[in-house]
Structures are given as structure tokens and as C-alpha cells.
Amino acid sequence: VALSPVSKNSSTFVDLTPSTTYTLCGYYLNSTNTTNVSLGCQTFTTPNDPTWLQYEAVFNYSSPLNASQRNSLLCYITTTVGANNDYILNGAGESCNSTTGATAPEDLWYNFTGSTNSENNDTIYLIVVDNSSSSQTFVQNFMALFNSTNALTPTNLAYINNSVSGVLLSGVYNGTQTYVQVSTGNTTATVQSSIYNQTGNFINITSVSLTYPGSIIFGVGYVNSTVPSQEQLLNC
Amino acid sequence: LTPSVTGTDAALYAGTIPTITLTVINVSNTATIPSALSVPKGGCSTASNVILTKLPTSDLSISLSSSVLQANNIYTNLTSNQITYGATGNMSQSFLVCSNASAVTGTSVVIPLTVSGTNLSDYKLSTYSLTVTVGSAPTPSVIVSLPTNYSAGTGIFNVSSNVEGYYIYSLRQGNYTTDANNLTLY
Numbered sequence: 136v137a138l139s140p141v142s143k144n145s146s147t148f149v150d151l152t153p154s155t156t157y158t159l160c161g162y163y164l165n166s167t168n169t170t171n172v173s174l175g176c177q178t179f180t181t182p183n184d185p186t187w188l189q190y191e192a193v194f195n196y197s198s199p200l201n202a203s204q205r206n207s208l209l210c211y212i213t214t215t216v217g218a219n220n221d222y223i224l225n226g227a228g229e230s231c232n233s234t235t236g237a238t239a240p241e242d243l244w245y246n247f248t249g250s251t252n253s254e255n256n257d258t259i260y261l262i263v264v265d266n267s268s269s270s271q272t273f274v275q276n277f278m279a280l281f282n283s284t285n286a287l288t289p290t291n292l293a294y295i296n297n298s299v300s301g302v303l304l305s306g307v308y309n310g311t312q313t314y315v316q317v318s319t320g321n322t323t324a325t326v327q328s329s330i331y332n333q334t335g336n337f338i339n340i341t342s343v344s345l346t347y348p349g350s351i352i353f354g355v356g357y358v359n360s361t362v363p364s365q366e367q368l369l370n371c
Numbered sequence: 372l373t374p375s376v377t378g379t380d381a382a383l384y385a386g387t388i389p390t391i392t393l394t395v396i397n398v399s400n401t402a403t404i405p406s407a408l409s410v411p412k413g414g415c416s417t418a419s420n421v422i423l424t425k426l427p428t429s430d431l432s433i434s435l436s437s438s439v440l441q442a443n444n445i446y447t448n449l450t451s452n453q454i455t456y457g458a459t460g461n462m463s464q465s466f467l468v469c470s471n472a473s474a475v476t477g478t479s480v481v482i483p484l485t486v487s488g489t490n491l492s493d494y495k496l497s498t499y500s501l502t503v504t505v506g507s508a509p510t511p512s513v514i515v516s517l518p519t520n521y522s523a524g525t526g527i528f529n530v531s532s533n534v535e536g537y538y539i540y541s542l543r544q545g546n547y548t549t550d551a552n553n554l555t556l557y
Contacts, residue, residue, distance in 0.1 A: 136530050140414050140533050141446075141467055145528060146538075147525060147526070147528075151521060157545070160549075163513045165537075166471075176547060265523035
């Protein structure tokens with residue numbers, strides 16, 4: 136932010152999530168880049184916002200989707216709903232990569248560079264951050280993917296199946312959750328002991344389970360590595 | 372008035388006097404202005420007042436020379452560097468004089484003041500120039516005000532400063548007491 140002693144200076148932050156604590160740290164730097172003063176840090180918590188909602192739908196496949204198929208599914212739903220790419224996500228936090236010729240989804244909310252595992256089911260999320268007319272349109276379009284019994288309509292099932300090589304078995308609308316429910320809901324993650332394959336020099340994790348849709352991020356370090364924080368793992 | 376020509380060749384020249392129009396005006400009203408101000412480098416003076424003895428019947432403006440201000444990296448918080456009065460309002464108006472960080476410390480600049488407006492003839496200034504001296508840069512005092520409300524995840528943070536420069540920040544989710552992103556200067 137360029138500072139002037141006579142005018143109002145401001146910075147606008149977007150995509151802040153409700154009921155979330157943030158830390159803002161800053162420096163003053165003079166115009167000639169010769170002096171800097173640390174201004175320290177201050178924390179703040181955004182207020183609760185009941186209009187922030189996560190709409191969920193669970194999709195089942197006859198075999199796990201590859202990256203290209205995950206992208207096709209995400210892009211079909213994103214296009215149909217009309218929302219920005221970053222507001223339609225799958226369980227791994229991936230979004231539609233609408234770049235021509237894209238073969239994998241994009242990580243628009245973090246910079247994790249590892250590979251993403253797929254299972255025979257996945258949850259697709261639509262996130263709306265307010266009750267604006269555009270958000271209401273996105274919700275309306277998302278809900279229109281499903282019929283009165285919450286199942287994908289035959290038309291949408293056929294369209295999506297066409298983009299995922301016919302492996303889609305079903306899609307079911309699964310209700311909504313507020314941000315507080317999403318961020319504080321209890322889930323149990325079970326990870327069996329990993330097996331180090333000395334011949335192939337890889338680590339095999341055979342069974343991972345969650346009692347609630349989500350993802351587990353793994354990182355590998357040396358024996359004496361500092362245990363990484365969630366932030367470090369997501370942005371390594 | 373009689374022209375006077377002197378010198379060895381005075382006889383070879385004829386002196387003439389141009390037409391001079393003198394206007395006698397009523398200057399019973401005064402605008403009191405400080406004659407000198409001190410401005411910190413990159414910062415602003417304390418607020419100064421221009422005080423009229425009486426409001427104009429129509430309008431009156433007192434201007435600081437924009438060209439002189441600009442040439443010396445000095446500016447004001449006034450629109451067009453002009454203090455404007457109308458028939459109604461406050462007889463005392465405040466203004467700030469500020470300097471850019473590129474202003475030279477120790478420089479004294481004489482800024483001409485001029486009067487204009489419908490009631491130009493009714494006023495005299497206590498001084499027709501303002502001397503601005505650029506002092507050393509102040510200790511930075513930057514205050515960041517957190518937003519009082521958020522709309523769809525958007526919050527506006529206001530940043531006030533007593534001096535020119537930049538506010539470089541990081542925003543992270545979570546509760547931290549220190550900044551992991553150290554600023555390195557070369």
C-alpha cells in the first residue's frame with residue numbers, strides 16, 4: 136500500500152472466511168527503500184456469516200477418476216452452475232482448469248504440488264459466500280442438476296458420464312453446511328501404518344479412511360525434520 | 372509624472388511614461404495567514420489556519436503558487452492549492468503543507484500567495500508569501516485499522532501514516548505473534 140500522510144490509504148482483502156482468525160503483519164518502508172520499520176502483527180477474527188454455505192453432492196464411480204476425468208467433471212459442473220472456477224471444488228480441493236488442453240484440475244486455494252489420490256467416490260462442493268442474486272443463481276443451477284429425490288437427473292448423468300468415460304454410477308445432492316459446521320465438525324481419520332518399500336524406495340499407505348468427506352495431506356521429511364504445519368503442507 | 376533622462380547622451384533621448392492605472396481599493400478586511408511553516412521531509416506540517424476578519428459578500432480565494440510548490444516537491448491538502456470562501460461558512464479554514472520524500476532537507480521555499488474572486492478588492496493578506504522549510508523526516512507512525520464489517524468475505528483495512536512510504540504486509544490464516552516473512556533490504 137502506497138502511503139500518503141494526507142490521503143486515506145486502504146487495502147481490500149477478499150475471500151476471507153467467516154469465524155476465522157487471521158494475522159496481519161506489516162512493515163513500513165520509506166520511498167527510497169532505505170529504511171524499514173516493523174509494525175508488528177495484529178490478529179483479528181472475522182464474524183460469523185450464515186450466508187456462507189457449502190452445497191455438497193456425492194458422486195460414485197465404477198473406478199477412480201484420473202486427473203483428466205476429474206477436471207472434466209469439475210468443468211462440466213462449473214460451466215453448468217456458472218460460478219467462478221474457485222467456488223466449485225472436489226474433495227481434494229481441486230477446481231476446474233479451463234485452460235485449453237488442460238489434463239488436470241487446478242489447485243486454486245493452495246499450492247500443494249504432490250499427487251492427488253482418487254477413490255471410487257468423491258464429493259463436489261459449491262461454495263457461496265453471500266446471498267447475492269448471482270449466488271442465488273449459482274445455487275439454483277446447482278440444484279437443477281438433481282431431481283426431487285436428490286439424484287442426478289438422467290440428462291446430467293448422461294452428460295457427465297460422457298466426459299468421464301462412462302464410469303459415473305450416481306450423483307446425489309447431500310445438503311448444505313455453514314462455514315462453522317465445515318470448519319469445526321468432528322471427523323475421525325484413520326491411517327494405517329505406512330510401509331516403506333526398500334526395493335522401490337517408496338512409501339505405501341494402504342488404507343486411509345475418514346468419517347466425513349475431506350482430504351488428508353501427506354508430507355515426507357528426514358528423520359529429524361520439524362513437523363510441518365498445515366500451512367506449510369498446503370503451500371510447500 | 373515627468374520622465375527624467377540623465378547621462379552624457381541624455382539630450383539624444385526622449386523619455387515617456389506608460390499609462391498607469393491606479394485602483395484604490397477598500398482593504399479594511401484582512402486574511403491572516405502564517406508567514407512561515409516547517410514541514411518534515413515526506414510528512415506534513417501541523418494544521419495552519421487562514422482567518423478572515425469578515426466573510427466575503429460573494430466569494431474569495433487565496434492560492435498558493437502551484438508551480439513553486441511542484442518545483443520544490445511540496446504539496447498541500449487543498450483542492451488546486453486554493454482556500455476558498457463563500458458568503459456563508461467558517462471564517463477560519465485550516466490547511467496542511469506537506470513535502471514529498473524527495474524534498475531536500477534544510478531547503479526553504481518562498482511560496483507566493485495570491486488573492487482572487489469576486490471580492491478580491493475587499494481583502495488584503497497579512498503576508499503575500501509563505502516560507503516553507505523542509506525539516507528532517509519524522510519517525511514513521513503507521514496505524515492499521517481493522518475493518519468493522521465484512522461483506523461476502525471482503526474486508527477493507529485502512530492505513531494511516533504520518534509520512535510517505537509503503538505498507539508491506541502479509542495476511543495469514545491463524546494466530547501468530549511474529550512475521551515469518553522477513554523483509555530484506557539490499
